Amino acid sequence: MTSLRQSVLSSPSVQIGGAVQRPLALDVAAMREFERASIEPFDLVCFSTGRYIRPMGRYRGVQLRVLLDAAGVRRPDNTDFKRTVFLAHAHDGYAVTFSWHELFNTPVGAQVIVAYECEDRALGIDDGLPVLVSGADTVRAPRHMKRLVRVDAHVLGAPHR
Numbered sequence: 001m002t003s004l005r006q007s008v009l010s011s012p013s014v015q016i017g018g019a020v021q022r023p024l025a026l027d028v029a030a031m032r033e034f035e036r037a038s039i040e041p042f043d044l045v046c047f048s049t050g051r052y053i054r055p056m057g058r059y060r061g062v063q064l065r066v067l068l069d070a071a072g073v074r075r076p077d078n079t080d081f082k083r084t085v086f087l088a089h090a091h092d093g094y095a096v097t098f099s100w101h102e103l104f105n106t107p108v109g110a111q112v113i114v115a116y117e118c119e120d121r122a123l124g125i126d127d128g129l130p131v132l133v134s135g136a137d138t139v140r141a142p143r144h145m146k147r148l149v150r151v152d153a154h155v156l157g158a159p160h161r
Contacts, residue, residue: 012027012028012125012129012130012147012149013025013026013027013030013149014026014031014067014114014130014148014149014150014151015149015150015151016067016068016070016071016150016151016153017071017150017151017152017153018087018151018152018153018154019073019080019081019084019153019154019155020068020071020072020073020153021071021072021073021075022070022071022072023071024067024070024071026067028116028122028129028130031061031062031067031114031116031130032062032116034062034066034067034070035062035063035066036060036061036062037060037061037062037063037066037110037113038058038059038060038061038113039058039059039111039113039133039135040058040135041055041056041057041058042055042056042135042140043055043056044056044140044141044144045139045140045141046141047139047141047142053141056118056133056140056144057118057119058118058119058120059113059115059117059118059131059133059135060113060115060116060117060118060120061113061114061115061116061117061130061131062113062114062116063109063110063112063113063114064086064088064098064103064109064112064113064114064132064151065103065104065109065112067114067151068086068103068151068153071153073100073153074104080155081100081155082100082101083100083155083156083157084099084100084153084154084155084156085097085098085099085100085153085154085156086098086099086100086103086151086152086153086154087151087152087154088132088145088148088150088151089148089149089150089151089152090132090145090146090147090148090149091147091149092147094145096132096142096143096145098112098134107136108134108136108137110136111134111135111136112132112133112134112135112136112143113132113133113135114130114131114132114148115130115131115132115133116129116130116131118131125147127146128146128147129147130147130148131144131145131146131147131148132144132145132148133145
């Protein structure tokens with residue numbers, strides 16, 4: 001069991017599942033195959049108290065919407081994908097949400113990345129690899145997620161007729 005746990009910890013991966021055509025499991029090497037995106041450095045501040053936590057450097061990785069497209073979240077045969085919400089899960093049970101419209105139909109989506117580098121340095125497990133961060137959020141701490149393990153797509157309710 002220990003060797004399996006060490007293997008998982010030394011080679012973290014992100015799973016994309018739920019209402020997608022092609023569920024994915026991507027390690028860092030696979031994520032590096034996609035176009036690289038970055039977000040500017042920022043100060044991490046607590047949403048509830050406004051307390052300064054620490055400065056964060058320039059993150060680099062892949063846009064979450066690119067990974068979702070690779071998994072086939074949009075289907076040509078219907079438009080249910082427009083009612084999709086995404087639930088991102090960290091290794092410790094923390095979870096955050098994004099909507100399809102937010103990721104694909106607003107400027108926010110260009111700045112939501114799954115990061116594997118910070119300040120030109122590869123991130124490791126101790127740094128929280130892989131890190132999910134929404135660079136367009138006014139306060140970034142609530143959706144700054146270390147050790148992202150899974151993103152699930154959920155289509156909400158049937159359309160009204």
